[in-house]
Amino acid sequence: MKKEIILESKFTAHQKTHILVVLGIPVVIMTMFVLSRHYNNSSVSTSDLGKLIFLGFVFLIVGLIIFFKNGVLKKDDGLYLGTYIFGKLLFKKEIDLTNISKLAILKLRKSQKMAWYSLANPDQALSYDRNDVTLLNDKHTQKTLLISLEDENLANETVSFLEENFDLTLETYSPDFS
Structure with a gap:
């Protein structure tokens, strides 16, 4: 007997487009801005490097959010609604x-x-x-x-x-x- 069932994507195609537009495009623009400053000055400042690492991290998180899926699971006789990514449970909410x-x-x-x-x-x-x-x-x-x-x-x-x-x-x- 299965204890969990992973279902559909958490977001519709329209919502995924919004996530990419609202969060992804500003990250790409800021990355291009930081890189252009770097190549114009031909020196690497630690603040620019920190900004690039931060923007890369934000872009990675935005990319991963798109792959979230909903699921239902049973744990200790309780019903939970779960959020999964690549088949791994991330979050769960108990249903009364x-x-x-x-x-x-x-x-x-x-x-x-x-x-x-x-x-x-x-x-x-x-x-x-x-x-x-x-x-x-x-x-x-x-x-x-x-x-x-x-x-x-x-x-x-x-x-x-x-x-x-x-x-x-x-x-x-x-x-x-x-």
């Missing part, structure tokens, strides 16, 4: 399963505004489908989003993992407010 006995997959169509795109169409938006794996109480009146996935097969795999490792059952979302 008090009064949670059911789960559902909610299929939703979402849209995201496209920042920094065409001025001719400023309200341009990207539409996409998501499969939200949601934790529910007995009457389905309280729901908690566990994870939102693009791939329906991964959502079904996540549900199977949760049913095998925890006392949760898959149901069709139908709240009973009586």
Whole structure:
């Protein structure tokens, strides 16, 4: 029985583009500035060398952030939502399963505004489908989003993992407010 399941990338392609633009381009510009100062003066100052090392470190971290993936894991009878990089767990957040006995997959169509795109169409938006794996109480009146996935097969795999490792059952979302 698997104790963890690594799922999709933590960021969409649009978010990855933003990360690279907002964090990556300033690092490249500063690196070019420091290198041009170095070659114009033809001497290496320790402050310039320190700036280059710092910028290289920032660029490396930005590059690694893009490869983060979400996952679900079981540890000591607890459910955790994990952040992975190259298959290694970096961070985990415990999910409280008090009064949670059911789960559902909610299929939703979402849209995201496209920042920094065409001025001719400023309200341009990207539409996409998501499969939200949601934790529910007995009457389905309280729901908690566990994870939102693009791939329906991964959502079904996540549900199977949760049913095998925890006392949760898959149901069709139908709240009973009586």
